[in-house]
Amino acid sequence: xxxxxxxxxxxxxxxxxxxxxxxxxxxxxxxxxxxxxxxxxxxxxxxxxxxxxxxxxxxxxxxxxxxxxxxxxxxxxxxxxxxxxxxxxxxxxxxxxxxxxxxxxxxxxxxxxxxxxxxxxxxxxxxxxxxxxxxxxxxxxxxxxxxxxxxxxxxxxxxxxxxxxxxxxxxxxxxxxxxxxxxxxxxxxxxxxxxxxxxxxxxxxxxxxxxxxxxxxxxxxxxxxxxxxxxxxxxxxxxxxxxxxxxxxxxxxxxxxxxxxxxxxxxxxxxxxxxxxxxxxxxxxxxxxxxxxxxxxxxxxxxxxxxxxxxxxxxxxxxxxxxxxxxxxxxxxxxxxxxxxxxxxxxxxxxxxxxxxxxxxxxxxxxxxxxxxxxxxxxxxxxxxxxxxxxxxxxxxxxxxxxxxxxxxxxxxxxxxxxxxxxxxxxxxxxx
Amino acid sequence: xxxxxxxxxxxxxxxxxxxxxxxxxxxxxxxxxxxxxxxxxxxxxxxxxxxxxxxxxxxxxxxxxxxxxxxxxxxxxxxxxxxxxxxxxxxxxxxxxxxxxxxxxxxxxxxxxxxxxxxxxxxxxxxxxxxxxxxxxxxxxxxxxxxxxxxxxxxxxxxxxxxxxxxxxxxxxxxxxxxxxxxxxxxxxxxxxxxxxxxxxxxxxxxxxxxxxxxxxxxxxxxxxxxxxxxxxxxxxxxxxxxxxxxxxxxxxxxxxxxxxxxxxxxxxxxxxxxxxxxxxxxxxxxxxxxxxxxxxxxxxxxxxxxxxxxxxxxxxxxxxxxxxxxxxxxxxxxxxxxxxxxxxxxxxxxxxxxxxxxxxxxxxxxxxxxxxxxxxxxxxxxxxxxxxxxxxxxxxxxxxxxxxxxxxxxxxxxxxxxxxxxxxxxxxxxxxxxxxxxxxxxxxxxxxxxxxxxxxxxxxxxxxxxxxxxxxxxxxxxxx
Numbered sequence: 001x002x003x004x005x006x007x008x009x010x011x012x013x014x015x016x017x018x019x020x021x022x023x024x025x026x027x028x029x030x031x032x033x034x035x036x037x038x039x040x041x042x043x044x045x046x047x048x049x050x051x052x053x054x055x056x057x058x059x060x061x062x063x064x065x066x067x068x069x070x071x072x073x074x075x076x077x078x079x080x081x082x083x084x085x086x087x088x089x090x091x092x093x094x095x096x097x098x099x100x101x102x103x104x105x106x107x108x109x110x111x112x113x114x115x116x117x118x119x120x121x122x123x124x125x126x127x128x129x130x131x132x133x134x135x136x137x138x139x140x141x142x143x144x145x146x147x148x149x150x151x152x153x154x155x156x157x158x159x160x161x162x163x164x165x166x167x168x169x170x171x172x173x174x175x176x177x178x179x180x181x182x183x184x185x186x187x188x189x190x191x192x193x194x195x196x197x198x199x200x201x202x203x204x205x206x207x208x209x210x211x212x213x214x215x216x217x218x219x220x221x222x223x224x225x226x227x228x229x230x231x232x233x234x235x236x237x238x239x240x241x242x243x244x245x246x247x248x249x250x251x252x253x254x255x256x257x258x259x260x261x262x263x264x265x266x267x268x269x270x271x272x273x274x275x276x277x278x279x280x281x282x283x284x285x286x287x288x289x290x291x292x293x294x295x296x297x298x299x300x301x302x303x304x305x306x307x308x309x310x311x312x313x314x315x316x317x318x319x320x321x322x323x324x325x326x327x328x329x330x331x332x333x334x335x336x337x338x339x340x341x342x343x344x345x346x347x348x349x350x351x352x353x354x355x356x357x358x359x360x361x362x363x364x365x366x367x368x369x370x371x372x373x374x375x376x377x378x379x380x381x382x383x384x385x386x387x388x389x390x391x392x393x394x395x396x397x398x399x400x401x402x403x404x405x406x407x408x409x410x411x412x413x414x415x416x417x418x419x420x421x422x423x424x425x426x427x428x429x430x431x432x
Numbered sequence: 433x434x435x436x437x438x439x440x441x442x443x444x445x446x447x448x449x450x451x452x453x454x455x456x457x458x459x460x461x462x463x464x465x466x467x468x469x470x471x472x473x474x475x476x477x478x479x480x481x482x483x484x485x486x487x488x489x490x491x492x493x494x495x496x497x498x499x500x501x502x503x504x505x506x507x508x509x510x511x512x513x514x515x516x517x518x519x520x521x522x523x524x525x526x527x528x529x530x531x532x533x534x535x536x537x538x539x540x541x542x543x544x545x546x547x548x549x550x551x552x553x554x555x556x557x558x559x560x561x562x563x564x565x566x567x568x569x570x571x572x573x574x575x576x577x578x579x580x581x582x583x584x585x586x587x588x589x590x591x592x593x594x595x596x597x598x599x600x601x602x603x604x605x606x607x608x609x610x611x612x613x614x615x616x617x618x619x620x621x622x623x624x625x626x627x628x629x630x631x632x633x634x635x636x637x638x639x640x641x642x643x644x645x646x647x648x649x650x651x652x653x654x655x656x657x658x659x660x661x662x663x664x665x666x667x668x669x670x671x672x673x674x675x676x677x678x679x680x681x682x683x684x685x686x687x688x689x690x691x692x693x694x695x696x697x698x699x700x701x702x703x704x705x706x707x708x709x710x711x712x713x714x715x716x717x718x719x720x721x722x723x724x725x726x727x728x729x730x731x732x733x734x735x736x737x738x739x740x741x742x743x744x745x746x747x748x749x750x751x752x753x754x755x756x757x758x759x760x761x762x763x764x765x766x767x768x769x770x771x772x773x774x775x776x777x778x779x780x781x782x783x784x785x786x787x788x789x790x791x792x793x794x795x796x797x798x799x800x801x802x803x804x805x806x807x808x809x810x811x812x813x814x815x816x817x818x819x820x821x822x823x824x825x826x827x828x829x830x831x832x833x834x835x836x837x838x839x840x841x842x843x844x845x846x847x848x849x850x851x852x853x854x855x856x857x858x859x860x861x862x863x864x865x866x867x868x869x870x871x872x873x874x875x876x877x878x879x880x881x882x883x884x885x886x887x888x889x890x891x892x893x894x895x896x897x898x899x900x901x902x903x904x905x906x907x908x909x910x911x912x913x
Binding site for chain 2: 042046329330332342344345346347348349350351352353354355356357358359360361362363364365366367368369370371372373374
């Protein structure tokens with residue numbers, strides 16, 4: 001790990017930054033340096049940073065304004081959502097966004113705006129501890145630039161899903177965008193957020209996004225994250241979730257695109273009876289590297305978590321699943337179940353999976369299950385005996401495998417769209 | 433009785449086998465350098481190749497650092513404060529039969545419940561008992577020799593079968609493997625050598641009882657088992673140790689070499705001194721065990737019951753090279769008091785159609801800390817490989833820890849890998865059911881725990897299975913009112 005490549009991701013500190021922010025960013029910068037000097041070998045056991053570092057990414061310092069709403073057409077999913085917030089290369093693009101007529105109690109701003117006009121409002125929302133976050137979250141914090149600030153007051157309900165689109169366009173110089181989003185749901189608030197990562201064109205670029213979510217008592221958030229970037233993109237994303245009593249978080253993480261990606265999901269229960277359901281599907285083919293890290297903290301008693309991740313790996317694809325459930329000393333009656341299932345379709349594909357449990361309380365129900373296998377020949381034979389071609393039969397079986405995750409998406413439109421995307425990808429997959 | 437009291441009782445239960453035998457030891461002063469390595473080799477009258485190998489190992493060891501990735505916590509070991517050689521009195525007239533053995537020694541074995549003579553007769557077990565670092569008793573060698581099985585101490589093997597030693601020693605666990613394996617290669621004192629020739633089924637279970645005795649003496653045992661094509665051997669290893677204050681380091685190396693169609697079954701019951709209530713004084717058990725299935729359809733089966741030691745760091749592994757070779761790992765590990773165990777296995781699938789099974793049962797009580805750490809690697813050429821892993825943890829009391837850290841790496845699409853893990857406590861329903869049938873709470877717990885471990889106990893040879901169940905009951909005595 002070379003020092004300069006990552007440090008050069010950081011823009012110069014804005015001179016006008018308030019003192020607390022400067023302190024926080026300095027702490028984050030120190031954490032980046034610590035992590036570079038002594039990398040967490042376990043966290044990076046299966047993923048090499050070399051490929052990422054070789055690209056020599058530099059921070060983006062221009063706001064792209066040349067895009068017209070029409071340019072969005074190719075990335076929009078018809079009929080998905082009426083409201084959307086668009087970020088182009090990590091910067092809020094109001095001209096492309098559609099945020100009219102928000103229900104009462106729903107506040108939507110750009111982080112830049114809030115930092116400029118009411119920085120102290122951001123202060124209470126930034127909960128990530130710079131000294132303990134993983135490398136790329138620290139890097140993102142140190143380079144804090146823009147992002148979405150979505151606040152729902154007590155009992156506010158955002159009935160229509162909100163689409164958060166990260167649109168990336170390659171620049172002359174390979175660049176890195178580091179948006180940082182803050183989502184806060186007050187007590188009893190409810191929302192559905194569809195977070196998408198898409199590319200215009202096929203240039204090499206990097207996204208290092210962080211999303212911090214705080215759920216108040218009884219709050220419910222449905223969070224669907226679709227990463228369908230171009231095969232030349234580098235993708236890093238970190239989620240930091242904190243849940244208050246009785247809150248419910250349901251998420252689906254779909255990783256289909258990008259050449260090299262790593263997703264870190266850090267969740268923490270702060271009060272009893274909260275529920276967290278993390279589901280995911282990853283598709284790694286050709287030369288793709290896809291890496292998922294879960295860190296689920298049962299810090300308090302009586303919480304429930306479910307982690308269900310499935311992967312399809314083909315070509316020279318390589319996937320990593322590193323899931324960890326930690327039950328703290330007094331977190332009795334914790335209930336956690338983690339499952340990771342993988343289909344390996346070709347001889348060059350590789351899966352490295354590491355589902356960990358760390359249990360420090362006795363009255364708990366914790367389990368994990370992992371499988372790696374191929375398409376069962378009997379199933380294939382059954383379909384072939386019905387006159388279905390081998391290629392189609394394989395695709396059907398893979399789609400069936402993927403459907404357990406896809407069918408949990410909230411909207412029919414999205415389910416169809418994703419099934420189609422997975423189907424298309426599999427069509428081009430080499431089978432031998 | 434409340435469960436807190438129960439756990440307290442468990443933590444307090446004294447180490448049953450804690451006593452020290454007073455026997456004059458011929459012990460080197462503490463410290464380690466090339467002179468010590470040479471002196472060990474010289475004292476054992478080893479040929480030049482062994483001395484050279486030990487020195488190479490020692491020089492390499494100096495460049496290595498202690499591993500710190502395991503989830504165990506202990507004060508730093510001062511390797512210069514350990515004495516690296518300790519032989520029982522009068523090594524020059526080593527006993528030829530039981531009659532010649534020091535009566536105090538025999539008494540020690542009897543206290544441990546290992547009546548050597550009776551065992552010979554009753555159980556038909558050949559016992560190569562290791563007291564401190566030099567083998568003092570080897571039995572049944574004659575009847576083994578009739579079928580061509582070599583069963584002797586490794587020091588004897590170095591003299592009598594130098595070709596076999598040169599060919600196989602360090603071929604599975606090279607001295608470059610890890611810190612403790614490097615140290616072991618440099619200073620190993622003694623151990624066991626088993627050679628089963630082609631097509632021979634070893635007529636009896638082979639067994640070594642280890643004892644750690646002299647103060648401050650680290651035990652560096654070396655075991656080498658070679659099973660030629662079509663051979664079969666079952667090897668049993670069990671140990672207890674006297675109570676003492678200083679921590680003792682035990683860094684053994686076990687190597688198994690299994691050729692075509694051969695099978696080695698290696699069973700361990702480990703009950704070393706776990707330390708007192710504050711976790712002081714227990715054994716550090718840092719062991720490297722690895723078997724190499726070099727031939728087609730070779731089979732290695734590791735079974736372990738680990739109830740002792742302050743710290744256990746142990747991953748019996750299988751290299752499944754031969755086509756259709758099979759690796760098995762069955763483990764019961766108990767941590768109570770302040771015991772810490774980081775244990776598991778590695779199954780490295782290299783050949784086609786290789787199969788492995790892992791069954792790990794962890795029981796953590798009191799302030800015990802336990803980690804299952806395992807690796808299943810299925811390489812690109814291991815077509816049709818299969819693995820099934822099951823690790824279950826049982827927690828008794830709310831201050832213990834159970835971790836599961838499996839590493840799974842698969843590179844071939846025709847492999848099938850399944851892994852499941854659960855963590856739970858003894859359910860109130862189960863307890864209630866047993867109590868309603870008139871069982872005391874203690875019997876109920878013992879029954880449930882034994883049931884939890886049954887899959888593993890079934891794999892043990894009969895004599896060991898009985899001992900293991902007894903050990904488990906004793907270990908958990910007082911766990912509940």
